[in-house]
Amino acid sequence: MEIKRKNKSQLLSKIATNDRHRENSPYFDGWKAYDNNPFHPTQNPNGVIQMGLAENKLCFDLIKKWIMENPDASICTAGGVDKFKDVAIFQDYHGLKEFREAIAKFMGRVGGNKVTFDASRIVMSSGATGANETIMFCLVNPGDAFLVPSPYYPGFARDLRWRTGLEIVPVDCKSSNNFRITRAAMEDAYEKAQKWNLNVKGIIIANPSNPLGTTLDIETMRSLVAFVNEKNIHLVCDEIYAATVFDSPRFVSIAEVIQDMDCCNRDLIHIVYSLSKDMGIPGFRVGIVYSFNDDVMLCARKMSSFGLVSSQTQYLLASMLSDDGFVGNFLRESSKRLAKRHYVFTKGLEQVGISCLTSNAGLFFWMDMRLLLKEQSFKGEIELWRVILNEVKLNVSPGSSFQCSEPGWFRVCFANMDDETVEVALNRIRAFVLNRENQESNRSKRCWRKKHLRLSFSSTRLYDETIMSPCMISPHSPLVRAKT
Ligand SMILES: Cc1ncc(COP(=O)(O)O)c(C=O)c1O
Secondary structure (H helix, E strand, O other), rough: OHHHHOOOOOOOOHHHOOOOOOEEEEEEEEHHHHHHOOOEEOOOOOEEOOOOOOOOOOOHHHHHHHHHHHHHHHHOOOOOOOHHHHOOOOOOOOOOHHHHHHHHHHHHHOOOOOOOHHHHHHHEHHHHHHHHHHHHHHHHHOOOOEEEEEOOOOOOHHHHOOOOOOEEEEEEHHHHOOOOOOHHHHHHHHHHHHHOOOOOEEEEEEOOOOOOOOOOOOHHHHHHHHHHHHOOOEEEEOOOOHOOOOOOOOOOHHHHHHHOOOOHHHHHHEEEEEOOOOOOOOOEEEEEEEEOHHHHHHHHHHHHHOOOOOOHHHHHHHHHOOOOOOOHHHHHHHHHHHHHHHHHHHHHHHOOOOOOOOOOOOOOEEEHHHHOOOOOHHHHHHHHHHHHHOOOOEEEEEEEOOOOOOOOOOEEEEOOOOHHHHHHHHHHHHHHHHHHHHHHHOOOHHHHHHHHHHHHHOOOOOOOOHHOOOOOOOOHHHHHHOOO
């Protein structure tokens, strides 16, 4: 048996079988729980509601309308089939010129037209997942390290590390200053990496942040640029949520920041972009590497053969994104709808005393559940998460899966469901919090009674406290039930 098992693992490569993909974390467990019992308003009303997936489903109607009005942009329609032959055989890894130009223009527009992106620098990849791996492939040797401000997107652990051998060193950001990235935190992480004999090659940030839903301020970005220049390391900015900003301050791309900085070595600056979030089309797998460094750009382009965007998708998007009227309306409407949804959700939570980090972007918010932890620890956080997943039937993601340095925070995705599901989710949270409050008040009443009984019968032990402590978790508490 033992020999058999050994042979089995030897059949695959070490790199394929190592666990650097990190799929064995609560973040992915929650998805599995949803897959096994998905909510449906009529067919499965008690199922799990998926709030762990950062999808943007609020503007499909606009895209659908455009597609219907522009049949010749799709090569698989009667209107566009004449182009089928040319487009279907296209496989140049530079990509369709019209596509690169349209993407570059779109990135500029999302950044408020403060910078012009050079279409010749657009390198394709299979989503931001592929783009992040590609950029790491170009920059690091196995065993090198990248600093990553925490809390950070759990997919980074897989995308940046699995096949490259990179190590991640978190830059711990704290709730006391709204999880801002400070120079001191960056220096601490850098020193820690050096103590561990890791060669630090750079720092990667997501702006706007996943999971915080906040945009970086210009001062912080300047400080990041100054830091990488002083250390002569790279700065990778994952700007995948750029157009999800729904409130001030506006999104500022790193490209705009370095435009005004004379002392910046541009060879150190790289952008990752994708249409997965901003346009809500992750299935199209449109990812972009945009590097200011020529060598990195050429290397990434060679790599892009492994993850090209299909020519059919390029062709469609070239046409859609060059339609200025459509793009303008889409961007305006999308941020309006995100703002509304964010407001409905966070207000609903506020009414039952749950607060969230103030945010202005993203498809999620960062919910503060510290007061509901039985124990202020990551164990307490996972216990609460299990109750929320198994009893309340909401798949939210615990902060520990984002490497948050403080327990009690949860990421809640709000743009992947319809208005009715939002109401169901809010009702479930309200019921859960009220139930908790009742339990707490019953517990304190019992504690109060016990104290008074003790005072009245101070010489008599009414019951064995170790068995019947009134402050013990009630057998009906969700925490107890969650263990079964
Ligand atoms: C910060 C960040 N980067 C990259 C990705 C991967 O995106 P894509 O679907 O384009 O591969 C995600 C997805 O959630 C993300 O949040």
